[in-house]
Structures are given as structure tokens and as C-alpha cells.
Amino acid sequence: MRVLVTGVAGYLGSHAARSLLLAGCERVVGVDSMVRGHRGALRALQGLAGGSGRFAAEVLDVRDRPRLTDLLRREGVGMAWHFAGLTQVGESVAQPDAYWGANVEGTESLLAALEAAEVPHLVFSSSAAVYGTPRELPLAETSPLAPVNPYGVTKLEAERRIQAWAEAGGRAGQGGRRAALLRYFNVAGAAPDGSLGEDHRPETHLVPSALQVALGARRGLEVLGSDYPTPDGTCVRDYVHVDDLMEAHLVAMRWLARPGLPSGVHPTEGDAARTRDADIHSRAWNVGVGHAFSVLEVLDACRRVTGHAIPHTLAPRREGDPARLVADASRIHRELGWQPRHTTLDSMVASAWHWMRRHPNGYPPSP
Numbered sequence: 001m002r003v004l005v006t007g008v009a010g011y012l013g014s015h016a017a018r019s020l021l022l023a024g025c026e027r028v029v030g031v032d033s034m035v036r037g038h039r040g041a042l043r044a045l046q047g048l049a050g051g052s053g054r055f056a057a058e059v060l061d062v063r064d065r066p067r068l069t070d071l072l073r074r075e076g077v078g079m080a081w082h083f084a085g086l087t088q089v090g091e092s093v094a095q096p097d098a099y100w101g102a103n104v105e106g107t108e109s110l111l112a113a114l115e116a117a118e119v120p121h122l123v124f125s126s127s128a129a130v131y132g133t134p135r136e137l138p139l140a141e142t143s144p145l146a147p148v149n150p151y152g153v154t155k156l157e158a159e160r161r162i163q164a165w166a167e168a169g170g171r172a173g174q175g176g177r178r179a180a181l182l183r184y185f186n187v188a189g190a191a192p193d194g195s196l197g198e199d200h201r202p203e204t205h206l207v208p209s210a211l212q213v214a215l216g217a218r219r220g221l222e223v224l225g226s227d228y229p230t231p232d233g234t235c236v237r238d239y240v241h242v243d244d245l246m247e248a249h250l251v252a253m254r255w256l257a258r259p260g261l262p263s264g265v266h267p268t269e270g271d272a273a274r275t276r277d278a279d280i281h282s283r284a285w286n287v288g289v290g291h292a293f294s295v296l297e298v299l300d301a302c303r304r305v306t307g308h309a310i311p312h313t314l315a316p317r318r319e320g321d322p323a324r325l326v327a328d329a330s331r332i333h334r335e336l337g338w339q340p341r342h343t344t345l346d347s348m349v350a351s352a353w354h355w356m357r358r359h360p361n362g363y364p365p366s367p
């Protein structure tokens with residue numbers, strides 16, 4: 001199978017390409033506009049593929065439908081993993097149109113290209129942001145979908161367009177279209193060999209930000225909110241290791257490629273119509289560990305792993321941050337047999353720290 005990975009030069013896209021190569025995928029065809037991507041990640045992937053010709057990457061915006069269609073046809077791609085997009089909540093509030101363009105129009109363009117090139121299967125990087133402020137915890141796939149910022153709105157709209165694309169494509173169990181919508185909670189960690197890691201600029205994610213403090217590259221951190229109704233007053237989030245997240249993609253990929261019902265799917269939870277026969281076109285799965293850690297617990301894990309204090313100050317809450325986000329990940333466990341291997345913060349932080357010590361300035365600037 002030849003797999004298209006969009007956003008391949010970013011944090012998750014690069015780890016996805018690595019996982020596909022290690023899993024024996026025939027060829028990974030990556031695209032990235034390089035608006036946020038790193039040439040260093042592409043070089044690491046070329047190194048992993050060696051001279052095998054199993055990895056190729058093109059600078060391409062997914063909104064360039066003609067070029068994307070041509071690439072899919074030329075490469076004989078059988079499935080797409082779609083990571084490309086803009087990802088920062090705060091930025092999405094300031095620039096909602098840019099987020100709509102990258103995340104919704106980008107997805108729409110990809111869907112049109114998949115249709116034109118007759119590529120039937122798609123795994124989509126969705127987000128817990130589609131749920132908004134939880135009314136119930138843990139969050140199940142059937143929880144209300146009510147995003148509270150433009151980023152979440154664009155992820156939900158992309159999900160809806162993907163569902164419509166899949167349903168328009170004939171009987172799913174008979175060679176028609178299928179899509180897996182993976183709703184990630186917080187992702188952390190890096191490839192265990194230190195070849196790939198997390199390098200967002202600016203970095204807004206907690207683990208790499210705290211590790212930059214440990215490294216001396218950042219002075220300290222502001223903890224946004226210390227008066228939440230949580231045990232230590234700081235926000236609580238569900239973290240999944242990037243390797244476990246990629247394993248979830250691999251099990252979803254097997255589901256997409258297999259005709260008929262996934263074992264363990266029961267026609268319950270309001271989607272009976274779709275699960276009635278072997279004709280499920282799209283399915284959402286939460287990817288989280290199912291238990292969560294506070295900001296202060298994460299900082300403590302960073303201190304333990306690195307041996308460095310993480311100085312921080314307590315600052316006011318940021319608007320729109322829910323106190324707790326915890327995944328009910330039982331559906332993906334039950335239906336696809338996925339289970340995280342890394343369940344401690346320390347193992348996630350240790351792999352991120354390994355990468356950061358090898359790359360104290362992140363990926364080198366592009367030549």
C-alpha cells in the first residue's frame with residue numbers, strides 16, 4: 001500500500017511517516033506547504049528510508065487540487081493520512097479566516113483530489129477541540145460537539161465534510177469510501193531514537209515548553225490559571241505518547257482496508273443506521289489514555305526526568321480553557337483493540353527530552 005501523508009514535515013506528520021516506514025508500508029508519499037514544517041524532519045525520514053525509495057516528499061499546499069490529484073495518480077496512492085493544517089487555538093481566534101482556509105478548504109481540496117484519483121480511504125487528525133467545554137467527563141465520541149474557538153470549529157467542519165465524502169462514495173463494505181476520524185487529546189513525546197521531535201514555532205505545548213526551560217532556552221513558564229476546581233487548581237489534560245497515537249493510526253488503517261464490520265462494533269450509541277450492516281463509512285474514535293494530569297504534575301515530571309527545576313509563575317486563566325479534558329477511549333480499545341503502551345508522564349517526557357538534548361535549537365534552519 002502507498003500512503004499519502006499530508007503535513008509530513010510537521011510534528012505528527014513526520015512521526016506518522018516514520019511509523020508507516022517501520023510498519024513496512026510500501027511507499028510513503030509526503031506533502032507539506034512548509035508553512036510550519038521542517039526540512040530537518042524530511043531529511044531524517046529520507047535517512048530512515050535509506051536508498052530504498054520508500055519515502056518521497058513534495059512541497060505542496062493541499063489546496064492545490066490539480067497538483068495533488070496528479071501526485072495521487074502518479075504515485076498510485078491507496079490511502080491518505082491527513083495532518084496538514086494550522087493548529088494553534090490562540091492564533092485561530094486572531095486569524096479565523098486563515099484557519100478556515102487551511103483546515104476546511106484544505107480538507108475539501110484533499111477530498112476532491114481523493115475522489116478524482118479514486119483513493120477510497122482516509123485517516124483524519126481530528127481533535128478533542130471538537131467537543132468544546134465538556135458537559136460530562138470523560139468525553140465519549142457521543143458527547144455533544146460544541147467547539148468554543150475557531151480552531152475547533154474548523155476541525156468539526158472538516159470532520160463533517162469527510163463524513164459526507166465517505167457516504168457519497170458507494171457501499172463502504174464493497175470497495176466504497178471509508179474514513180477514520182481520530183480525535184486526539186494532548187500529544188507528547190518523540191521518536192525513541194531521537195531523530196524526530198516536536199518543534200512548533202512559537203511553541204505553545206506544555207511539555208516542550210517546560211523542557212526548553214530545563215534546557216535553559218526559556219526563562220520560565222506562566223501557568224495559566226491556578227484556581228480551577230481541580231486537586232491542585234491547575235488545568236488537567238489527557239496525554240498520549242506520539243508513538244501510541246501512531247499505533248492508533250495503524251489500527252485504523254487496518255480497519256479502513258478491511259471490508260465489513262470491525263469486530264466489536266455494536267449498533268448502539270445513536271449511530272445504529274451506520275452500523276446496521278457492513279456499511280460503515282466513517283467512524284470517530286477518541287485517542288487518549290483515559291486518565292489525566294495537571295499542569296503542575298507535568299512540570300514535576302519534567303523536573304524529575306531532566307533533573308532541572310522548572311521555574312514558573314501562576315498567572316490568570318486563559319479564556320476558553322476547560323478545567324478538565326479526559327478521554328473515554330473505550331471505543332477504540334473495544335473496536336480496534338488499541339491500547340496505549342506509555343501511560344506515565346515520565347516515559348512521554350523522557351523521549352521528548354532525549355530529542356531536545358540532541359536538538360537544543362530544534363530542527364536546523366532550512367538551507
Ligand SMILES: NC(=O)c1ccc[n+]([C@@H]2O[C@H](COP(=O)([O-])OP(=O)(O)OC[C@H]3O[C@@H](n4cnc5c(N)ncnc54)[C@H](O)[C@@H]3O)[C@@H](O)[C@H]2O)c1
Nearest residue numbers: 007009010011012032033035036037061062084085125187
Ligand atoms: N499536536 C497535537 O497535540 C494535536 C492535538 C490534536 C490534533 N492535532 C492535529 O494534528 C495535526 C498535526 O498537528 P501537528 O502538531 O503535527 O502540527 P504541525 O504544525 O507540527 O504540523 C502541521 C503541518 O501541516 C503543514 N501545513 C499547514 N497547512 C498546510 C497546507 N495547506 N498544505 C500542506 N501542508 C500544510 C505545516 O507546514 C506543518 O508542517 C493537525 O491537523 C492538528 O489539528 C494535533
